[in-house]
Amino acid sequence: MLDYLVIYESETGNTKKIATEIFAALPGMSKDLIQLHERTDIPEAKVYFVGFCVHRGTCSLEVGNFLGSLSAKAVALFGTCGAGNSEEYFRNIENSARIWLEDDNLYLGGFICQGKMPQQVRMKYESMLHQGDSEEDEKVKRQIQNFDAAMVHPDKGDLCHAKEFVNQCLKKLSE
Template sequence: MLDYMVLYQSETGNTKKLATSIFAALPGMAKDLRSIDELSSLPEASTYFIGFCVHRGTCSLEIGNLLSTISGRNVALFGTCGAGNTDNYYKNIENSARIWLEDDNAYLGGFFCQGKMPLQIRQKYESMLNGDEEHDRHLKLQLLNFDEAMIHPTKEDLEHATTFAKNCLSRL
């Protein structure tokens, strides 16, 4: 059995970057890093770090199903999201994904940060602008958020992911 398993789902590479930083922060050689797309079954580990890209404020069904198969282990969640950049939003994401975990797991915490989004999303927002100031206000905020997210995850985000992993280890 491995000491640590870092599993992730990443569409644009953002969450993979976090997963790599977390993996590098874990001690020893009894550890592994894999995309969930490569799994045929869940590798046995004492501690799991599960990462995902956020869609509509939560994890994908694949991640939810994966989380629900883990029992009696230590589990931490991490991920990236394009929309929102507030601690409250990140806490809501964490809580919505955490409900998939069985109660017999020791939950170690969660870490989330912004990640860049595909250009098609910006183009979608732009196409929805119609010149109505009231209607366009929210879309303009979304466009601003999109532009701010383009540099994420930053070096600082990756350092925070490393710190998160080390803090999780201190809880074991």
Template structure:
């Protein structure tokens, strides 16, 4: 059994990069980094870091199915999302995803950050813009533009700090 397993689901590469950052912060050699959508044989671990990209306020089916399958494990969540960049939005996402964690598991928390979106999203916003919705669409476009640099160095650093804090929390209860 591994000490740590970092699993992720990434469509744009944002969560994959964040997963690599989490993985690099984990001590020792008893660890692995796996794309949950391509690997069918997932090893057992003591502590699972499960990463996901956000769509419609939650994680992809592959991630939720895996989260549901775990029992008696320590679990930490992390993810990236294009929309938002607010603690309230991140808290809502965390609640929507953590609901899949079995009661026999110990939930250690979540780290979420903004991630860049494909240019098609900005183009879609621009074509949706009307006089009636211009304020909201302009806000979406500003958010899109701010997200283009994320995850950034600070996001990766915070993800690593989160991972170390999760390890400390898990270790303190052994």
């Protein structure tokens, strides 16, 4: 049995970047880094760091099913999200994914940060402008501003926060 398993899904590379940083911050050699859909032989571990890209405010069904399969483990969640760069929104995402965990697991916490989105998303936003509703146009303009701000994420600050998150999780384990 491994001490740590960092398992994740990533579509654009954002979550993979965070997963790699988390893996590097974990101590020792009894650890592995796995992309969820690339392996069927998932090793057992004492501590799981489970990562996902956010769609519609939560994790995918595949990640949810994996979380639901864990029992009597220590589990931490992490993810990347293009839209809604706010702590409140990130907490809501964490809580919606955490629902999948059985109560016999030790929940260590969650870390969500912003991530860049595909250019098609911006193009979709742009096509929604000038619909005649100035209130709706303002909302779309804010979404475009968020898209542009997300283009540099995850950045060095996000990676530092991921390391801090690992240290917080390890501290909880030693208490």
